[in-house]
Amino acid sequence: MATTPAPPPVTDKPLIEPSPTPYADPPPSPVGASARRLDGLEKVTGEALYAADFFPREADLFATILRSHEAHAEVLSIDTAPAMKVAGVVGVYTHVDVPGTNRQGLIKRDHPVLVEDRVRYKGDALAVVVATSESAAHAGRDAIRVRYRPLPVVGSIDDALAPKAPKLFPNGNVMGGKRIRKGDADRALAEADVVVSETFQTQTVDHAFLDVEAGIARWDGRTLVIHASGQWVHEERRLIALALGLPIEQVRVIQPATGGAFGGREDLGMQVHVGLAALKHPGKTIALRYDRAESMRARHKRHALRIHYTLGARGDGTLTAAKVTVFSDEGAYASTGPAVIRKASSHATGPYRVPNVHVDVYGVYTNNNPTGAMRGFGACQLAVAYEGMIDRLARKLGMDRVELRRRNLVRSGDAVTTGQVIPLATGVECLDAVMDRFRNGGRPLEPLPPYRRRGWGVSTICFGLGYGDGFPDASRAGVRFTRDGFLEVLTGAVEYGQGLLNMVAQIAAAELGMPIEKARVIWADTGRTLESGSSSATRQTYFTGNAVKRAASELKEEILDIAGTHLHVHPHEIVLRDGLAVTRFGEPRSVPIAELVADGFNRGYELSVKALYKPATLCENFETGQSPRAFITYLFVSHLAQVVVDVETGQVTVERYIACHDVGKAINPQSVDGQITGGVAQGIGMALMEEVVMREGRMANANFTDYILPTFRDVPPVETIILENQDPGGPFGARGVGEPPLIAAVPAVLNAIHDALGVAPHTTPCNPQRVWELLHPEQAEPPADIRFRTAPPHARP
Amino acid sequence: MPENVSEHGGAASPADDSIWHWRCKVNGQIIERDLPASTTLLHALRDHCSLTGTKGACEEGECGSCTVLLDGAPVNSCLVLAAQTQDCQVTTIEAMASGRKLHILQDKFLAAGAAQCGYCTPGLIMAAAALLKQHPDPTPDEFLQGMEGNICRCTGYKAISEAIRQAAQEWPTPPEVP
Numbered sequence: 010m011a012t013t014p015a016p017p018p019v020t021d022k023p024l025i026e027p028s029p030t031p032y033a034d035p036p037p038s039p040v041g042a043s044a045r046r047l048d049g050l051e052k053v054t055g056e057a058l059y060a061a062d063f064f065p066r067e068a069d070l071f072a073t074i075l076r077s078h079e080a081h082a083e084v085l086s087i088d089t090a091p092a093m094k095v096a097g098v099v100g101v102y103t104h105v106d107v108p109g110t111n112r113q114g115l116i117k118r119d120h121p122v123l124v125e126d127r128v129r130y131k132g133d134a135l136a137v138v139v140a141t142s143e144s145a146a147h148a149g150r151d152a153i154r155v156r157y158r159p160l161p162v163v164g165s166i167d168d169a170l171a172p173k174a175p176k177l178f179p180n181g182n183v184m185g186g187k188r189i190r191k192g193d194a195d196r197a198l199a200e201a202d203v204v205v206s207e208t209f210q211t212q213t214v215d216h217a218f219l220d221v222e223a224g225i226a227r228w229d230g231r232t233l234v235i236h237a238s239g240q241w242v243h244e245e246r247r248l249i250a251l252a253l254g255l256p257i258e259q260v261r262v263i264q265p266a267t268g269g270a271f272g273g274r275e276d277l278g279m280q281v282h283v284g285l286a287a288l289k290h291p292g293k294t295i296a297l298r299y300d301r302a303e304s305m306r307a308r309h310k311r312h313a314l315r316i317h318y319t320l321g322a323r324g325d326g327t328l329t330a331a332k333v334t335v336f337s338d339e340g341a342y343a344s345t346g347p348a349v350i351r352k353a354s355s356h357a358t359g360p361y362r363v364p365n366v367h368v369d370v371y372g373v374y375t376n377n378n379p380t381g382a383m384r385g386f387g388a389c390q391l392a393v394a395y396e397g398m399i400d401r402l403a404r405k406l407g408m409d410r411v412e413l414r415r416r417n418l419v420r421s422g423d424a425v426t427t428g429q430v431i432p433l434a435t436g437v438e439c440l441d442a443v444m445d446r447f448r449n450g451g452r453p454l455e456p457l458p459p460y461r462r463r464g465w466g467v468s469t470i471c472f473g474l475g476y477g478d479g480f481p482d483a484s485r486a487g488v489r490f491t492r493d494g495f496l497e498v499l500t501g502a503v504e505y506g507q508g509l510l511n512m513v514a515q516i517a518a519a520e521l522g523m524p525i526e527k528a529r530v531i532w533a534d535t536g537r538t539l540e541s542g543s544s545s546a547t548r549q550t551y552f553t554g555n556a557v558k559r560a561a562s563e564l565k566e567e568i569l570d571i572a573g574t575h576l577h578v579h580p581h582e583i584v585l586r587d588g589l590a591v592t593r594f595g596e597p598r599s600v601p602i603a604e605l606v607a608d609g610f611n612r613g614y615e616l617s618v619k620a621l622y623k624p625a626t627l628c629e630n631f632e633t634g635q636s637p638r639a640f641i642t643y644l645f646v647s648h649l650a651q652v653v654v655d656v657e658t659g660q661v662t663v664e665r666y667i668a669c670h671d672v673g674k675a676i677n678p679q680s681v682d683g684q685i686t687g688g689v690a691q692g693i694g695m696a697l698m699e700e701v702v703m704r705e706g707r708m709a710n711a712n713f714t715d716y717i718l719p720t721f722r723d724v725p726p727v728e729t730i731i732l733e734n735q736d737p738g739g740p741f742g743a744r745g746v747g748e749p750p751l752i753a754a755v756p757a758v759l760n761a762i763h764d765a766l767g768v769a770p771h772t773t774p775c776n777p778q779r780v781w782e783l784l785h786p787e788q789a790e791p792p793a794d795i796r797f798r799t800a801p802p803h804a805r806p
Numbered sequence: 807m808p809e810n811v812s813e814h815g816g817a818a819s820p821a822d823d824s825i826w827h828w829r830c831k832v833n834g835q836i837i838e839r840d841l842p843a844s845t846t847l848l849h850a851l852r853d854h855c856s857l858t859g860t861k862g863a864c865e866e867g868e869c870g871s872c873t874v875l876l877d878g879a880p881v882n883s884c885l886v887l888a889a890q891t892q893d894c895q896v897t898t899i900e901a902m903a904s905g906r907k908l909h910i911l912q913d914k915f916l917a918a919g920a921a922q923c924g925y926c927t928p929g930l931i932m933a934a935a936a937l938l939k940q941h942p943d944p945t946p947d948e949f950l951q952g953m954e955g956n957i958c959r960c961t962g963y964k965a966i967s968e969a970i971r972q973a974a975q976e977w978p979t980p981p982e983v984p
């Protein structure tokens with residue numbers, strides 16, 4: 010029998026001597042630096058060229074789109090002859106002139122480019138007019154004679170689900186749905202000590218990016234080149250090619266500077282229309298731009314959701330069950346609707362441990378504006394519900410709201426709605442950080458007159474980033490050195506303001522020890538870059554960031570290889586920093602990377618690497634909606650809003666705002682801060698003022714006078730707290746920022762109103778009229794002498 | 807027409823727009839153009855002078871993207887007809903930097919990360935230049951009155967306020983507003 014060897018004697022001396030660290034302090038890295046935006050200079054000087062800026066410079070011919078006069082009708086005839094008589098008009102095209110499938114739509118391709126026989130919303134495109142001037146094109150558009158047989162307008166979910174409702178599509182008005190089944194929610198609710206129920210209604214929201222849709226296109230007989238702003242140039246190329254019946258290699262999409270997107274450019278706007286015009290007029294550059302009204306009437310919107318939510322708990326506040334039924338207004342066409350429904354249901358119970366969950370989500374077609382992606386993508390509406398429910402439950406239990414959250418937030422190793430176990434859950438940390446800042450900071454509060462009431466509200470959310478649910482999700486990127494000593498990153502991803510260029514450049518520069526000033530980015534051009542997936546779903550930092558890091562680290566091996574021969578040491582004994590290759594041990598010796606690059610090219614190295622990042626998620630069990638890996642990773646966020654409500658005017662003012670985000674690693678802290686503050690502003694807009702008003706299928710406020718956006722007056726300086734619990738799979742540990750700032754902001758503001766008034770809001774936006782309704786539940790209508798100020802007085806004469 | 811058929815369109819061509827001979831000093835240069843009389847200053851600058859730094863977003867005076875200085879005062883160029891600016895002086899974002907040297911506001915916007923998508927930026931810089939010219943050290947009220955007409959959809963305003971405050975601290979040593 011072998012005897013156990015005696016343990017080694019315990020000494021203070023470590024068994025292995027640590028190797029000498031090359032530097033006392035690690036050198037500053039471009040990752041984690043608030044480097045200036047790579048596109049900043051051209052933006053502050055006005056030199057950046059957005060799509061509409063090409064017009065005076067490039068256009069040979071101008072195009073415009075005729076849009077439906079009716080919300081729902083059979084199209085009997087389109088007479089283009091009067092338009093052709095208008096001076097300057099050189100072509101009028103309808104569906105018969107579209108050579109391809111004549112369909113668009115990101116997931117469900119149900120949206121005609123030019124309507125064949127039936128219009129389904131007051132924005133459906135019927136014809137494209139091409140003329141020698143924009144005003145001639147408009148005159149031609151107005152001259153086209155269209156005869157319709159009007160059909161009953163399906164203006165709401167209730168209209169659509171009514172027994173005798175007209176069918177909007179052959180299969181009826183229910184577009185689709187998704188369910189989640191976990192445990193036995195009905196039984197758990199019956200056994201719960203307390204149960205709270207509420208019906209929430211969220212509104213239709215417009216993206217309201219400032220840079221209205223525009224584009225130019227040219228067909229030279231071989232390639233159709235389109236310059237227009239989207240969010241996924243490679244998918245746009247696929248859709249344009251299909252709709253126009255062109256082989257994909259004959260279409261090239263190039264993204265100009267882009268003034269915001271927020272999901273609003275995920276669906277095609279006028280790309281196919283301007284492309285069609287270009288095909289019909291070879292050799293001419295065609296320009297097409299919307300005005301604000303057309304932009305708002307034509308574009309898809311955020312889904313309005315009606316959410317019935319029942320939450321059960323034990324007497325000590327432990328959540329036991331949630332039963333959730335959701336109806337989503339898909340509008341006339343679904344596009345990304347199926348994905349929005351999935352994301353909504355996957356986040357139905359947010360960051361809380363709920364053992365029994367029963368969720369049904371249905372998408373319903375109406376004659377309202379089509380719907381699609383917008384920052385938050387379904388998860389945002391559900392956060393309004395679950396965070397509202399937690400505050401209602403706290404009141405009913407007489408428990409502290411923060412304590413109730415702490416008790417139920419998922420801890421590392423717990424599962425969320427989809428059954429996915431979260432390895433690193435930091436919701437509690439985020440919540441504690443905002444509460445700590447709130448209680449130990451801020452200016453002393455001004456005393457309020459009795460008609461003004463103050464309150465604060467908190468929200469904690471989690472968000473699964475990427476497409477998830479087994480949907481293929483991949484990013485490709487290239488990193489290379491150029492002969493003039495620049496480090497170039499190539500990505501198909503889109504910069505629309507969020508800071509993508511710096512993200513990829515800083516990652517590549519950090520990996521290759523180059524100063525950020527020596528980095529540049531070639532992006533979003535299907536003729537020059539590889540596909541990086543959409544710039545949406547909070548995915549680019551994680552996905553393209555990883556692809557860039559992979560490419561850069563392989564390129565680094567090549568540089569180190571060359572450096573070894575210059576410095577006469579093993580490549581692994583060299584580090585790259587500040588544009589130098591430096592020996593790690595002994596007296597540091599160095600050689601400029603630029604020299605190594607020049608030498609590399611002379612020796613025939615390509616110094617160009619492409620990489621793919623394609624992690625897998627898993628499709629859920631369709632019966633239960635459960636998936637061990639629904640999303641690649643989760644983000645945790647907590648927000649706190651302090652508001653003052655004027656109970657006479659119904660005006661809500663956000664006084665103070667704190668936002669804590671665990672981003673894994675902030676590649677560029679200034680951009681992260683900017684994404685958070687910008688998302689909070691949009692969240693305040695959604696909570697308090699923004700609302701698309703539809704009347705019988707007509708958008709009643711398709712302009713910035715009546716569609717109210719947050720201004721300087723409405724948004725306090727957001728106090729941001731950035732936590733960096735590194736994600737093991739993220740580039741440098743980064744997760745992302747993107748959508749969560751908006752998602753967490755809406756419930757934080759609503760919960761603050763709940764706290765101030767003692768009544769809980771259930772309908773968004775909580776504008777003055779709705780505040781009045783909350784305070785006067787017994788009266789249906791405010792008295793005639795009350796005039797709510799709905800527009801802030803911000804118009805300058 | 808049979809019942810429940812609706813007919814739209816067939817409208818005649820628009821009324822002829824008479825031509826206006828526009829003469830104006832834009833960024834220090836006399837410009838003369840023949841324009842349809844209904845042309846706004848915004849379109850005169852963008853479509854007829856290729857000065858596309860000035861942006862249009864709502865074209866009804868609600869967002870401030872199109873702010874330029876008209877004889878030194880900020881205006882929404884979408885609400886002003888070119889004809890109303892006859893023989894006036896117009897300053898646009900293109901005149902703010904002198905050569906390669908950025909205007910202090912441009913510099914601070916860049917440093918603070920106040921431009922994300924950048925579409926609102928030219929209008930904001932022009933509005934801020936007018937504000938600081940009038941109130942080199944604006945009170946919070948003066949600040950809001952000067953800036954609330956400009957909408958930014960991306961930033962949440964914090965970095966913009968920060969940039970303007972920092973520029974104010976170095977005002978009025980910077981190059982004057984042209």
Ligand code: FES
Nearest residue numbers: 863865869870884
């Ligand atoms: S474009 Fe002039 S104010 Fe909006």
Ligand code: FES
Nearest residue numbers: 923926958959960
């Ligand atoms: S930076 Fe995009 S609108 Fe202001």
